[in-house]
Amino acid sequence: MNYRHAYHAGNFADCFKHALLLALLDSLGRKPAPYFVLDTHAGAGFYDLDADTAQRTAESESGIKRLLHNPRPKLQRYLGLVEQLGLYPGSPALIRSVLRENDRLACCELHPDDAATLRRRFRRDPHVDMHERSGWEALGALLPPKEKRGLVFIDPPFEARDEFHTLTGGLCRAHSRFSHGIFAAWYPIKQMAAVRSFHANMAASGIRDIVAIELHLRDTTNAERLNGCGLLVINPPYQFEEQARALANAVLASFGESEPGAGTTVLRLADE
């Protein structure tokens, strides 16, 4: 486990995934019945973008800092929460900030230091359960939730070569336990072959109602670089595709200059 999110917090991928995550949470919050969120790869929760770790890569300079400097109206909700929460909020912090009285969050984090940080932060919080365990196992152990409605957010580090394969298996297993839930899985775009194969496997899985929203920074000619990223969503809320497209376009537009191949896409992988 070499990956530490503190080096990457607030980069363009975080901005994209967190703006879309918030839109999914807001849609759950529109109905009064309580909901449950499982954050399978939670990280440390909050990140100091002035700390050595973040400064060493300076990824937030071309991510959240640029967005805050040039705020787009479509991103107002996300940027407002980031400013309100102070340190850069990772997924568990963002999720926790929008939970209502009877909503619940369960987070899994395997790295002992990040797990300890997260545990300290949520120690006295009755809405949050923190598990220092594998998020892949939790998909079996913590689903289905008693609330019967909710969101499973899967944001793996993609350190392992077979992470797309693990993600496909995890999504299928989890969906078989909680078929009405919303599932959102982040993935990197380095070269398109791996992404197309992931899409094809999900389209062939038998699961209905799957979309993928992608932000491309540039062509994938250099497969060593993070050329973009995507969010695959099962059971997207009503009108989510249009909303996600607008959010992804706003994130991309805030970055200003555009390289060949830059753009956003919304793909429907399986019909309702």
Ligand SMILES: C[S@@+](CC[C@H](N)C(=O)[O-])C[C@H]1O[C@@H](n2cnc3c(N)ncnc32)[C@H](O)[C@@H]1O
């Ligand atoms: C991309 S980061 C998560 C960032 C976080 N979701 C956010 O948006 O702020 C991936 C995290 O997964 C953790 N991790 C790696 N393998 C894991 C596993 N099998 N189960 C749970 N966490 C894992 C890593 O330590 C890392 O903190």
